[in-house]
Amino acid sequence: MLGKRELEEILAIALQEGGDYADIFLEEKSNNVVSCEADRIERINSGREAGAGVRVLAGDSTAYAYTNDLSLPALKEAAYVASKAAAGREKGVTEIDLRKREPQVDFAITRRPELVPVEEKVEAVVRGNRAARAVDKRIVQVIVGYSDVRQRIKLANSEGDLVEDERIRTRYLVHVVAAEGGLIQTGYEAIGGLAGFELVEGDEPELLAERAARQAVQMLTAQPAPAGRMPVVMAAEAGGTMIHEACGHGLEADLAQKELSVYTGKLGERVAAEIVTVIDDGTLPNKYGSYRFDDEGTPSQRNVLIENGILRSYMYDRLTAARDGHSLTGNGRRQSFAHRPIPRMTNTYIAPGETDPEEIIARVPKGLLVKKMGGGQVNTTTGDFVFDVLEAYLIEKGKITVPVRGATLTGNGPEALQEIELVGNDLGFGIGTCGKDGQGVPVSDAQPTILIKQLIVGGTG
Amino acid sequence: MRERELAHWVVAKGQEKGAKLIEAFLLKHKSFSVQVHHGKIESIKQAQEAGLGIRVIIEGRMGYAYTSQLDTAPVEEALSQAIANANKTAADECNILPEPADQLPKIDIYDPLIEKTPVEEKIELAKAIEEAAFNYDRRVARSEQAAYEDTVYQVAIVNSRGIDVSYQGSFCGGSVSVVAEENGDTQTGYGMDFVLNFAALKPEAIGREAGEEAVAMLGARKVSTQRVPIVMSPRVAAQFLGVLVPALSGEAVQKGRSLLAGKLGEAVAAKDITLIDDGTLPQGINSSPVDGEGVPSGKTVLIEDGVLKSYLHNTYSAAKDGTRSTGNASRPSYRGTPEIGPSNIFLEAGRASREELLQDISQGFYITEVLGMHTANPISGDFSVGAAGLWIEKGELAYPVRGVAVAANILELFQGVEAVGNDLRFYLGYGTPTLRFRPLPVSGE
Numbered sequence: 001m002l003g004k005r006e007l008e009e010i011l012a013i014a015l016q017e018g019g020d021y022a023d024i025f026l027e028e029k030s031n032n033v034v035s036c037e038a039d040r041i042e043r044i045n046s047g048r049e050a051g052a053g054v055r056v057l058a059g060d061s062t063a064y065a066y067t068n069d070l071s072l073p074a075l076k077e078a079a080y081v082a083s084k085a086a087a088g089r090e091k092g093v094t095e096i097d098l099r100k101r102e103p104q105v106d107f108a109i110t111r112r113p114e115l116v117p118v119e120e121k122v123e124a125v126v127r128g129n130r131a132a133r134a135v136d137k138r139i140v141q142v143i144v145g146y147s148d149v150r151q152r153i154k155l156a157n158s159e160g161d162l163v164e165d166e167r168i169r170t171r172y173l174v175h176v177v178a179a180e181g182g183l184i185q186t187g188y189e190a191i192g193g194l195a196g197f198e199l200v201e202g203d204e205p206e207l208l209a210e211r212a213a214r215q216a217v218q219m220l221t222a223q224p225a226p227a228g229r230m231p232v233v234m235a236a237e238a239g240g241t242m243i244h245e246a247c248g249h250g251l252e253a254d255l256a257q258k259e260l261s262v263y264t265g266k267l268g269e270r271v272a273a274e275i276v277t278v279i280d281d282g283t284l285p286n287k288y289g290s291y292r293f294d295d296e297g298t299p300s301q302r303n304v305l306i307e308n309g310i311l312r313s314y315m316y317d318r319l320t321a322a323r324d325g326h327s328l329t330g331n332g333r334r335q336s337f338a339h340r341p342i343p344r345m346t347n348t349y350i351a352p353g354e355t356d357p358e359e360i361i362a363r364v365p366k367g368l369l370v371k372k373m374g375g376g377q378v379n380t381t382t383g384d385f386v387f388d389v390l391e392a393y394l395i396e397k398g399k400i401t402v403p404v405r406g407a408t409l410t411g412n413g414p415e416a417l418q419e420i421e422l423v424g425n426d427l428g429f430g431i432g433t434c435g436k437d438g439q440g441v442p443v444s445d446a447q448p449t450i451l452i453k454q455l456i457v458g459g460t461g
Numbered sequence: 462m463r464e465r466e467l468a469h470w471v472v473a474k475g476q477e478k479g480a481k482l483i484e485a486f487l488l489k490h491k492s493f494s495v496q497v498h499h500g501k502i503e504s505i506k507q508a509q510e511a512g513l514g515i516r517v518i519i520e521g522r523m524g525y526a527y528t529s530q531l532d533t534a535p536v537e538e539a540l541s542q543a544i545a546n547a548n549k550t551a552a553d554e555c556n557i558l559p560e561p562a563d564q565l566p567k568i569d570i571y572d573p574l575i576e577k578t579p580v581e582e583k584i585e586l587a588k589a590i591e592e593a594a595f596n597y598d599r600r601v602a603r604s605e606q607a608a609y610e611d612t613v614y615q616v617a618i619v620n621s622r623g624i625d626v627s628y629q630g631s632f633c634g635g636s637v638s639v640v641a642e643e644n645g646d647t648q649t650g651y652g653m654d655f656v657l658n659f660a661a662l663k664p665e666a667i668g669r670e671a672g673e674e675a676v677a678m679l680g681a682r683k684v685s686t687q688r689v690p691i692v693m694s695p696r697v698a699a700q701f702l703g704v705l706v707p708a709l710s711g712e713a714v715q716k717g718r719s720l721l722a723g724k725l726g727e728a729v730a731a732k733d734i735t736l737i738d739d740g741t742l743p744q745g746i747n748s749s750p751v752d753g754e755g756v757p758s759g760k761t762v763l764i765e766d767g768v769l770k771s772y773l774h775n776t777y778s779a780a781k782d783g784t785r786s787t788g789n790a791s792r793p794s795y796r797g798t799p800e801i802g803p804s805n806i807f808l809e810a811g812r813a814s815r816e817e818l819l820q821d822i823s824q825g826f827y828i829t830e831v832l833g834m835h836t837a838n839p840i841s842g843d844f845s846v847g848a849a850g851l852w853i854e855k856g857e858l859a860y861p862v863r864g865v866a867v868a869a870n871i872l873e874l875f876q877g878v879e880a881v882g883n884d885l886r887f888y889l890g891y892g893t894p895t896l897r898f899r900p901l902p903v904s905g906e
Contacts, residue, residue, distance in 0.1 A: 042523075043523070043798060046525075046546060070530075177840055184720060379649060384847060386846065387836070407868070410866045456865070
């Protein structure tokens with residue numbers, strides 16, 4: 001990658017038309033995928049990509065130019081194209097003196113994936129496949145995927161910051177299909193982290209595969225989920241999709257500033273029940289959404305978004321922080337060099353409370369227990385959200401009874417947060433790729449076992 | 462074209478290194494986008510990108526590698542990596558590469574005007590989209606953003622069996638998201654269109670659609686849990702079609718993850734349903750002379766009058782089934798192996814107007830927006846999604862409704878189509894008219 005002197009030269013070109021701020025983001029990424037389906041290793045795919053993007057801010061507008069030609073002339077050309085954001089302004093001479101910034105947190109990677117022989121990765125996949133297939137005869141297909149990504153970034157900006165970071169992420173997923181008498185059901189489990197191959201060492205592949213397989217088989221005999229409004233208990237192990245959708249997205253500053261969020265203008269106000277505290281923390285050790293620096297070179301940090309029910313902060317990138325006169329929160333992220341940074345979540349969770357999870361279930365006369373959540377979506381303007389349920393059970397008279405399938409839960413963000421009645425003393429994480437404005441970034445989210453007074457269960461029963 | 466030479470070089474070099482079957486896929490594109498917010502430019506993006514994917518098959522074992530750096534050293538490294546990867550996968554005699562075709566369909570998918578039009582005009586177009594949304598009604602209070610974007614791309618595919626094709630294409634599109642406001646109630650609306658020809662992009666229509674949708678939803682209520690007939694707008698029906706399509710993949714059928722497995726020749730949908738995939742469709746956003754492996758694009762009737770006629774195939778799944786590829790090797794990027802996907806897939810239009818579809822419904826739900834469509838399970842076919850739209854009373858659209866959920870199985874849904882509208886519309890590669898369905902459970906209060 002380019003040296004300090006060349007980066008300074010590129011930034012000077014980017015600002016030659018009088019822009020307020022410029023940065024250049026250089027990225028090198030290598031990626032390995034091993035996947036198994038139909039009981040055999042079908043695909044091994046390895047790739048390398050590199051590219052750079054130059055951004056110029058001028059007033060409220062952003063110009064972004066990117067290329068995967070990393071030669072100095074190509075990058076100067078990109079800087080020249082981006083500099084036009086400020087066309088028509090008074091031109092200025094900018095002196096940039098880049099200084100390297102050191103990270104405030106560090107993450108240990110025990111086994112770097114590039115040093116792990118491909119045979120071991122294949123073996124981890126084969127073991128998951130074998131374990132899933134051994135669970136039940138009704139399992140008709142098992143897909144196991146392992147992937148590792150090494151992303152190295154370098155960011156230099158006109159404030160003089162020079163930041164380098166390396167992010168190693170590993171992911172392992174198991175998808176199981178079970179069939180009986182024309183009915184097909186599926187089970188899904190995934191783990192991922194800012195971690196190396198250690199993520200899938202030990203008996204992790206077997207445990208994950210067996211869980212996914214049991215889920216698929218159980219859903220064959222599950223009865224259709226009920227339809228209508230009822231109390232819902234979400235187990236800690238269900239993951240954090242609900243909090244991600246119900247309030248996370250609405251607290252991203254770009255949406256809030258454009259008055260496209262139900263949480264716009266509510267800083268300091270009560271937006272959730274008093275027992276609810278929501279935190280976004282990019283510094284958590286080895287979680288899927290963690291990093292040392294965000295994609296604008298800001299150190300990651302722990303941000304309390306909602307404290308005992310009171311809205312405390314939005315999540316900012318550089319552009320939105322400047323607009324609100326707020327300090328940087330380390331939430332400026334991008335999918336790759338081909339995208340401009342926008343405010344995004346990292347690892348978002350509801351802080352654990354005091355109630356014993358079993359006691360929470362015992363308190364529900366009739367309701368739904370969500371054991372595993374899938375994906376979700378939110379309309380931040382109205383606050384309406386949905387999230388998919390992969391595994392659920394009926395609760396009757398405080399006891400877990402029969403499994404049910406085919407339900408999505410629907411609610412409204414602020415209403416649902418007000419109606420959280422109990423918060424457990426446990427905490428469980430889930431991982432995912434969060435999509436916004438056509439950009440996908442790795443995130444994790446978590447929650448303790450919670451009881452929500454009522455949500456709409458979209459079943460057919 | 463330098464890219465084509467590089468592809469030839471890779472194929473020759475790979476054969477030298479012992480990869481008897483080898484394919485090089487090169488993609489190069491230039492794109493532009495602008496986003497405006499309340500009449501001002503919010504961001505402008507200009508880019509160029511290129512990449513090469515190498516697929517090798519050695520004694521039935523397939524390996525893949527890719528690189529975005531097209532210099533000799535990284536390309537050679539990718540080639541060695543693809544060969545190394547092939548040595549660790551399992552053999553399958555159906556891993557083969559296609560042969561060249563005698564003739565390729567002649568279709569026009571490149572509009573020089575997209576590249577020639579000055580940036581200023583494109584910015585004005587984005588502004589015009591937003592303005593049209595605001596002009597629709599004074600209750601349209603804010604916009605999230607309005608955008609224009611375009612891409613011009615070149616593809617080259619060369620393989621060791623003699624395929625040697627390259628082509629150029631382009632497309633452009635516009636979109637806008639707006640918020641309407643009245644008496645403290647806020648509702649959102651969205652408009653979007655993607656086309657092959659610059660002249661076909663109509664900013665007024667995109668803006669109006671967004672404004673109309675947001676305003677129509679003002680004052681939305683909730684309804685109680687009940688079972689009523691459902692009508693879907695083309696945009697919503699196209700999203701549901703997207704859940705059915707994976708079941709048509711020949712590979713999904715072979716691997717036991719399709720609801721349509723073993724059903725060729727059987728009635729799988731209502732008799733008014735005819736589903737077609739056409740990679741040569743004039744003005745089709747996904748039209749191209751060849752698919753992602755260089756097999757000529759074609760037209761495939763998948764479901765005819767409700768009866769399942771064919772699956773979608775690439776070269777691998779066709780070999781498994783002892784049939785011919787339908788030209789549906791999908792390859793959105795150079796980063797992956799060719800999988801199976803639709804090109805332009807659509808339900809043939811019927812005769813009824815939207816009014817006629819509604820007229821004899823005493824109580825029903827006309828869905829214009831769904832939330833969480835990506836959570837539908839294309840393998841089991843089960844879906845449960847958040848929905849918003851307009852309540853139907855006595856054959857007319859009566860009042861807006863939101864915050865409800867609709868659940869069913871995708872096959873049951875398409876078996877329950879009662880009538881097909883005459884207003885076929887495409888949303889990216891998916892086209893459907895307005896559809897009317899038998900009663901489904903709507904979960905509410």
